Each structure stands twice: as C-alpha cells, then as structure tokens.
Amino acid sequence: MTTRIDARFAELKKQGRSAFITFLMAGDPDPATSLEIIKALPKAGADIIEIGMPFTDPMADGPAIQAAGLRALKAGMTLKKTLAMVRGFRKGDDATPLVLMGYYNPIYIYGVDKFLVDAKSAGVDGLIIVDLPPEEDTELCLPALQAGLNFIRLATPTTDDKRLPAVLANTSGFVYYVSITGITGSASADSGAVGEAVARIKRHTKLPVCVGFGIRTPDAARAIAENADGAVVGTALVDALRASLDAENRATAKTVDAVADLVSSLAQGVRGAKQAAE
Amino acid sequence: MSLAKPNSFRSGPDERGHFGIFGGRFVAETLMPLILDLEQAYADAKADPAFQAEMNGYLKHYVGRPSPLYFAERLTEHLGGAKIYFKREELNHTGSHKVNNVLGQIMVARRMGKKRIIAETGAGQHGVATATLCARFGLECFVYMGAVDVERQQANVIRMEMLGAKVIPVQSGSRTLKDAMNDALRDWVTNVHNTFYCIGTVAGPHPYPMMVRDFQSVIGIETRAQMQEAEGRLPDSLVACIGGGSNAMGLFHPFLDDPGIEIFGVEAAGHGLTQLHAASIAGGRPGVLHGNRTYLLMDDDGQIQDAHSISAGLDYPGIGPEHSWLHETGRVTYLSATDDEALAAFQLLSRLEGIIPALEPAHAIARVMDLAPKRPRDHLMVVNLSGRGDKDIPQVADILRVKKK
Numbered sequence: 001m002t003t004r005i006d007a008r009f010a011e012l013k014k015q016g017r018s019a020f021i022t023f024l025m026a027g028d029p030d031p032a033t034s035l036e037i038i039k040a041l042p043k044a045g046a047d048i049i050e051i052g053m054p055f056t057d058p059m060a061d062g063p064a065i066q067a068a069g070l071r072a073l074k075a076g077m078t079l080k081k082t083l084a085m086v087r088g089f090r091k092g093d094d095a096t097p098l099v100l101m102g103y104y105n106p107i108y109i110y111g112v113d114k115f116l117v118d119a120k121s122a123g124v125d126g127l128i129i130v131d132l133p134p135e136e137d138t139e140l141c142l143p144a145l146q147a148g149l150n151f152i153r154l155a156t157p158t159t160d161d162k163r164l165p166a167v168l169a170n171t172s173g174f175v176y177y178v179s180i181t182g183i184t185g186s187a188s189a190d191s192g193a194v195g196e197a198v199a200r201i202k203r204h205t206k207l208p209v210c211v212g213f214g215i216r217t218p219d220a221a222r223a224i225a226e227n228a229d230g231a232v233v234g235t236a237l238v239d240a241l242r243a244s245l246d247a248e249n250r251a252t253a254k255t256v257d258a259v260a261d262l263v264s265s266l267a268q269g270v271r272g273a274k275q276a277a278e
Numbered sequence: 279m280s281l282a283k284p285n286s287f288r289s290g291p292d293e294r295g296h297f298g299i300f301g302g303r304f305v306a307e308t309l310m311p312l313i314l315d316l317e318q319a320y321a322d323a324k325a326d327p328a329f330q331a332e333m334n335g336y337l338k339h340y341v342g343r344p345s346p347l348y349f350a351e352r353l354t355e356h357l358g359g360a361k362i363y364f365k366r367e368e369l370n371h372t373g374s375h376k377v378n379n380v381l382g383q384i385m386v387a388r389r390m391g392k393k394r395i396i397a398e399t400g401a402g403q404h405g406v407a408t409a410t411l412c413a414r415f416g417l418e419c420f421v422y423m424g425a426v427d428v429e430r431q432q433a434n435v436i437r438m439e440m441l442g443a444k445v446i447p448v449q450s451g452s453r454t455l456k457d458a459m460n461d462a463l464r465d466w467v468t469n470v471h472n473t474f475y476c477i478g479t480v481a482g483p484h485p486y487p488m489m490v491r492d493f494q495s496v497i498g499i500e501t502r503a504q505m506q507e508a509e510g511r512l513p514d515s516l517v518a519c520i521g522g523g524s525n526a527m528g529l530f531h532p533f534l535d536d537p538g539i540e541i542f543g544v545e546a547a548g549h550g551l552t553q554l555h556a557a558s559i560a561g562g563r564p565g566v567l568h569g570n571r572t573y574l575l576m577d578d579d580g581q582i583q584d585a586h587s588i589s590a591g592l593d594y595p596g597i598g599p600e601h602s603w604l605h606e607t608g609r610v611t612y613l614s615a616t617d618d619e620a621l622a623a624f625q626l627l628s629r630l631e632g633i634i635p636a637l638e639p640a641h642a643i644a645r646v647m648d649l650a651p652k653r654p655r656d657h658l659m660v661v662n663l664s665g666r667g668d669k670d671i672p673q674v675a676d677i678l679r680v681k682k683k
Contacts, residue, residue: 020345020473056451056582057567059463060306066450078579104304105566109580131304131566135294158470181308211366 023234027077045267053102126150185235218269295484374665401591402434404478480521480598483569494528636665
C-alpha cells in the first residue's frame, strides 16, 4: 500500500532532493489561524507537514513547544478539532502528506479504533507518538499499520545497532532521527555526527531517514539535508509564530506570513543542498 | 470492569511491566535503552547477596531501621474501637519512608556507574532523602520541585541546599509535583548518558513501580514480624495515605496474599471530590502519563487536570499502576480524606499522642477516625505514619491562624 508519504518521497527522489518537513502545533494560537497557516505551508515550500496534537504534559518538548500546546489548549483545541483541521486542509490539498505528532493519552482517551478510523478518513497519513516505544507496539502502532496509516518511529543517538532492528521493525513512511539527546528546541545538531548516524540507520533500512530537533536556520537545514532524506524544523517556526502574536497571545495580521516567510527561506536552504550520495 | 481473581496478588508485574492493563513503558525512545539497562542492573542487584547485605547494613545503621511498631494507646481509647498501631516511618533518618527507596536506588545507580542523580519532589521528603544519600555517597544531586511547593515547603528546600543539592523550581503547568516530574524527565532525556533518575514513588516506566515497591516492602515485612511479636498474630487491617502510593505499597505488599486482612488506601480529596482534589481513583480513570498506564485525573480530551491537596506530597493527578490494579481487582479499598479532615487529624494526633504527623499520613489518620470505632476492640489496625510534620508546621500555623479569624 502506498501512502501520500511514500509517493512524496518517490517524487523527491526523482527530483534529486531532500524533503523539508515543518512542525507546528494544531490550534496555535487559535484553530482558525492555525488552519490558515497549514494551508499556506505547501506553497511556501513544505514537502511534508507535521501537526502537533496539543497535550498538557509534553515530556519530550522544550519551553517553546510546551507553550504552543498550552496556547492551543487555552484556545479550546481538542483532538477532535485537530482532526477537523486536517479535513479542512484536505479540501484544498490532496497531495501533501500530513503527519500527526504528539503523546498517547489523548488518543487513548479518544479510543484507538475510533481515532484510527477518523484520522484516516480525515486525511492523516502518518503518526509520530513520542511516548510509544516498540515495547508498546500493540497499543497503537500495529493497529495503525492495519488501518493504513504510517507509523513513524523516532530513532535517537541512544538507539544503538543492537536496538535499531527492534525500532525499525514496524516503522513505515520514514524514520525520524532525533539528532540530539534532549528535548525539542534545545541544543543544535552537529551535521557531521548526524551524517554518520543517518548512514548507520540506512545500513538497517531502505526507508527514508529524516532528521529533526535542533535545526533552526536555512544553513543548518541545508547541512542536514545534504546528509539525510529530510530535515524537520519545529521550534524555530513556533518561535516565529509566537513573535507575531500580540500581548495577549492573539494572532495578528502578520502571523500567517511570519510563519510562511520563514518556511520559504528554510525550504530554499533545503533545496540548495547537494543530494547525498546513495 | 470485572476481573478474574488472580492466584496471587504479589506476582506482578509481568516481564513487560504490566499489572493487569496498568503499568508498562510509555517513554521516549531516547530513554528506552537506559530503562532496559536499569531493569538488568536491578535484576542483577536483587540476585546479589552482597547487595542485600550492604543495603541491610545501611538500613540498620544509617536509616535507623527497624522503625518501631507503636501501640497508639490514647488514640485507641479516644476512638473506642480497633486497637491502633503506628508503623513509625517518621522516625527514619530524614523523617519519612522515602529514604528506604532512595537508599536502594542510589545503590543501584552506583552499580551502574552513574554519578549524577536527579529527582522530583512534592513535599520535599523524597528530595531531602535523595540529597542526603547523594551527600553520603558523594554524588551530584539535582532536585526538581514545583515553584508552588518550593513556596509551601521552604524548610525542606533549605535542608536540600544544606545537603549540597541544587533545587530547581519548576515554573511550567500547575507548578507542582506533576510538573516537577515532567522537567525531571526532560533533564533525563537530555543527560541520559551520565544521569540516574531516582523516582520517588511507585510510578513511572517499568521497572520503577516494581523496584520502588520492593525497596519499600521493608515496611510491611517488619510489620509482620513486629505484630507477631506484640500480639502473636497478624493485623486485621492496614491503612496508609496515597499520593503516588509508595508508603502504602510498602506496607500493603507483604500482606496482599493474606485474605483476611482488610487494606485501605486513603487519597487526598482536597476541597472535596466534587471540587479540586487529588484522588485519582475516586475521581479519575485509566490513562497514560509519566511512563505508565494508571488512574489519572483528566478531562474528556485526555488532557491532564491539575490536582489539589493541602499536602504537597499527595498533590499529584495520578497513582502508582499497581494500586490501580489492586483497586480493579478489589483487593484494596481506596478511600479519601479532605484537606479539612487531614488538618483535624493532624491536630488530634499531635495532642493525643505527642506525635506531629506530616499532612500526608494525617489523611490516613482521618479515615482511621471513622474506621476504628466501627471495629471491635480485638481488631488490630496498623497505620503507616509515613512522615513527620516538622516540614508542615509553618503552613499549618498559617492556615489555623486564618481559620481563627
């Protein structure tokens, strides 16, 4: 079965370039503005869109993404509304892959089976769930694969060669390499070390390997894209969004453009990368 | 939910860390390799007689164990029912049961060669115990504590700092124990190569709920022997307060397969169960947080709700997964006590027995006040007096002053 994610990577391979993947929090700073922002992303150069599902206790996220989640929750965001937002996006775009990223509890409370049916019909292509390691695959990973969604696993600097096969076993779509041991938006990734890590993962899998955590600038994105099949930027976009808000954290006329402009320049960085040798 | 009665209530968890549907390992991939290493290191330690012998030495000479089992004569007379005994965990070095677990974990950390220790703390008792053992063994210590708790448990903050620990006030979320645990997990993810996370209660990813329970079980093991000695038989009932539930689990676990013994856990009902509270079993349902599936306080969207309790040590929207399982199997009965009931019990115990309890076990005493009178005089009831009240005196004094006005 081919998903939009598989199709997009096949297409990028033909073009000879890496993917630029954006992360923003669903409902930040409010549901309507958030939908406007994600609608603007493909044109600005996002190849794949990750949407955060807000959660009160995001234990792998740094202050910027924690605050984004709390802004969204305060604006009344729920998992149901996140799925509605995906449907809204799909009305105008049937090609750009959408990946939901977050923590397990809201999905568990929504009901795994119902969530998978609703997510698939809304137009979600894949899931990244931070607190579901392979040890808990029966919870959501296996049912998600059955439902035709990609389950994208995180591999980290602590995932050694012994453990990689277990991490990769039920992974599909792509592998998300977390370039640092740490939370989102903290240290910067070292592109040399990342290149080695990506090469190591590629010895174990044919899936595309994308890299995230610690990429903030077009140059950093270019450096990563030269060593990987994709670069993910989250915190820098969330910071740009926050900087455009008014004193009460409400959207302003600048908000959508502030994010789209940064996405454009980051996308140019990625597109300027020399394609890594296969 | 109806569950078949297991053959034993003491055989959990399974190899994947599950107690029925509860428990598990819901953590970021970065932490998984270390958690597997820890599981192995703990299994090796458990099987090593030298580890047990060394721990027993420290428990005796450093912690001051065994803690006494004390017949609370005046409270018994006052309530006019069951014969009440206190397991005096408040007499341990550092003033609570927390030290039993910290000693064990620090010894495991030493076996693993970890030099940097992090911990979360609510009331500060776990933080003080961790700071104490880090001082004793020359380890670096960082304690995450909600900013609200830093404010209401100043004495413990000062103690931790005197012991050489760095206390990090947590400003995120509700700025209490839950948020301290989030930030401790974030630190762990960042410094996983050299850091050991010393979790203070029977919660978190497997093997923590099992490991902490094992280290705390010394409470129940001693109680069995001491009650045999005092009364020539086992107790008829056990009562303990529950935040995460480590003092309760330590007392309960060695008795779970004695079918005649009634067991009561007491959660914090805060302002009352229809208002802000911290009673996860009474007011929550199963969900996934901080590495395990367990009863949690949350809204319809699965967002975790802020807990409230007068007692910083019980102010947590979850409970250890084994308690959730003991609740669903019906082996343990979970009750709750409000802030006001705990305050009344705090004062009663101070005046009747000359023991100023921590606000946490005052919740257990509050329920004893209605459980004991309904039981006959030959009924033997053990209450875990899990901590002493020194840390709570300024807070209680403030509240009583306001109430008088």
